[in-house]
Amino acid sequence: MSQITPVFKREFLGYFRSPVAYVFLIVFLTASVGMAFFVGGFFKANQASLQSLFVFQPWLYLFLIPAAGMRLWSEERRGGTIELLFTLPLTTLDAVLGKFLAAWAFLILGLALTFPLAITVGWLGDPDWGVIAGGYLGSALMAGAYLALCALLSSLTKNQVIAFVLGVVVNLVLVFLGWSVFNGVLTGFLPVNVVDFIANLGFIPHFDAFAKGILDPRDFAYFGSVIALALTLNVVALER
Amino acid sequence: MIEVKELVKNYGDKRAVDGVSFTVRPGDILGFLGPNGAGKSTTMKMITGYIRPDAGSATVADIDVAKAPVAVKSRIGYLPESAPAYGEMTVQEFLNFIAEVRGYRSSATRRERVELALTRTHLLPVRRQVIETLSKGYKQRVGFAQALLHEPPCLVLDEPTDGLDPNQKNEVRTLIKTMSTDRAVILSTHILEEVEAICTRIILISRGKVVVDETPDAFRARKPGARLDSIFRDLTSADA
Ligand SMILES: Nc1ncnc2c1ncn2[C@@H]1O[C@H](COP(=O)(O)OP(=O)(O)O)[C@@H](O)[C@H]1O
Ligand SMILES: [Mg+2]
Numbered sequence: 001m002s003q004i005t006p007v008f009k010r011e012f013l014g015y016f017r018s019p020v021a022y023v024f025l026i027v028f029l030t031a032s033v034g035m036a037f038f039v040g041g042f043f044k045a046n047q048a049s050l051q052s053l054f055v056f057q058p059w060l061y062l063f064l065i066p067a068a069g070m071r072l073w074s075e076e077r078r079g080g081t082i083e084l085l086f087t088l089p090l091t092t093l094d095a096v097l098g099k100f101l102a103a104w105a106f107l108i109l110g111l112a113l114t115f116p117l118a119i120t121v122g123w124l125g126d127p128d129w130g131v132i133a134g135g136y137l138g139s140a141l142m143a144g145a146y147l148a149l150c151a152l153l154s155s156l157t158k159n160q161v162i163a164f165v166l167g168v169v170v171n172l173v174l175v176f177l178g179w180s181v182f183n184g185v186l187t188g189f190l191p192v193n194v195v196d197f198i199a200n201l202g203f204i205p206h207f208d209a210f211a212k213g214i215l216d217p218r219d220f221a222y223f224g225s226v227i228a229l230a231l232t233l234n235v236v237a238l239e240r
Numbered sequence: 241m242i243e244v245k246e247l248v249k250n251y252g253d254k255r256a257v258d259g260v261s262f263t264v265r266p267g268d269i270l271g272f273l274g275p276n277g278a279g280k281s282t283t284m285k286m287i288t289g290y291i292r293p294d295a296g297s298a299t300v301a302d303i304d305v306a307k308a309p310v311a312v313k314s315r316i317g318y319l320p321e322s323a324p325a326y327g328e329m330t331v332q333e334f335l336n337f338i339a340e341v342r343g344y345r346s347s348a349t350r351r352e353r354v355e356l357a358l359t360r361t362h363l364l365p366v367r368r369q370v371i372e373t374l375s376k377g378y379k380q381r382v383g384f385a386q387a388l389l390h391e392p393p394c395l396v397l398d399e400p401t402d403g404l405d406p407n408q409k410n411e412v413r414t415l416i417k418t419m420s421t422d423r424a425v426i427l428s429t430h431i432l433e434e435v436e437a438i439c440t441r442i443i444l445i446s447r448g449k450v451v452v453d454e455t456p457d458a459f460r461a462r463k464p465g466a467r468l469d470s471i472f473r474d475l476t477s478a479d480a
Contacts, residue, residue, distance in 0.1 A: 009340075079326075081324045
């Protein structure tokens with residue numbers, strides 16, 4: 001387990017060895033803030049909250065996280081470094097966790113860069129900081145779930161473009177399952193409890209609870225299970 | 241030190257390695273010879289724990305790779321074919337990462353190890369250069385430095401002189417010779433002069449099977465007066 005640290009460090013610092021990381025962070029920031037301002041009506045809403053930021057995040061992550069996760073294993077496969085990595089004295093799980101945690105930390109860094117928005121809200125009004133904290137926590141957990149799936153998919157191919165597309169598609173399915181508009185359509189021909197069940201498989205209902213400031217252990221368990229399951233499959237896929 | 245018994249590996253319905261057995265003792269430099277596609281790399285990948293054999297076993301210092309892969313990996317220095325390395329890192333950053341994974345946790349001992357590896361492989365002038373900008377010869381040395389860094393009792397080198405110019409080849413051979421005292425070394429090649437120059441034993445494989453296992457002198461005695469090349473050609477011509 002102590003072998004996670006060197007993998008984590010290499011991977012995390014690795015982001016900053018290429019300009020791609022800075023481009024990514026800038027896109028992350030402008031897209032989040034831009035959506036909040038221009039689509040979410042951050043000022044017009046005239047309420048002291050970050051609702052207009054968080055409401056778009058499940059959609060934004062759909063593209064941003066596959067972009068960050070596609071390289072995780074594909075690049076190792078293409079460059080042949082995977083052979084180097086797995087002949088070093090570490091387990092597959094060490095490598096999977098080290099890489100995942102590094103990418104997750106990088107995404108959380110991107111998320112943290114939106115914090116000036118929270119400060120602005122605090123300066124203009126009197127927000128409920130508990131709700132804001134819940135939103136950030138939920139967003140971080142949701143990012144972890146998206147990322148774990150993208151890491152798994154990236155281990156299946158040496159082609160980053162394929163990894164990206166697979167990541168978008170799989171995450172899109174999980175966003176759709178919990179999207180109120182989609183669930184509205186389903187209620188037309190399915191019993192309510194079945195629709196509820198389907199919705200609960202998706203990201204949005206669990207994230208929405210966090211964004212409202214509700215910390216329900218079941219929502220933690222949901223994101224935790226998605227991450228654990230995806231990473232377990234990631235280990236299996238690599239050891240195959 | 242390295243003991244290989246009846247190793248078998250299939251890719252689909254093609255048998256890449258077909259019952260290979262041999263032993264390498266400390267002080268031995270085993271020349272692993274064979275035409276391209278004979279199964280040299282595949283055998284090495286099984287010894288170093290990168291891929292699992294379909295049958296047979298490989299043990300290093302009496303430890304079975306299949307049973308304790310991490311323990312075996314910590315005793316081997318491995319240079320995979322074409323010397324993969326993380327191209328975006330500098331030579332020094334890369335070796336520092338390897339040292340950390342190899343268990344040198346204090347930065348002082350790590351620096352010492354890296355310094356020694358850089359010196360031995362004559363990498364000092366390019367230590368701060370990004371690996372992907374290095375010439376083929378330097379990249380190969382980085383692969384060497386990485387394999388030697390922890391002074392392993394076993395060295396597995398897959399085509400260590402491939403793509404080098406004659407001077408570089410000589411340099412690498414000298415390095416292997418100096419490293420071989422008290423160490424078990426396996427190196428694969430399809431260049432015969434290499435074997436003549438440094439190996440204490442020859443194993444020739446063809447289509448996944450060992451066809452010759454003897455000393456270079458005995459090998460030469462097969463056809464007195466002839467060059468090793470012609471003996472090699474006779475033994476492997478069926479493959480062409
Ligand atoms: N990942 C793989 N998938 C399918 N076939 C492979 C794979 N790796 C090697 N082979 C096949 O196994 C045989 C042995 O390959 P290899 O061990 O690389 O030979 P060598 O190193 O002696 O040139 C070759 O026929 C090669 O095509
Ligand atoms: Mg080979």
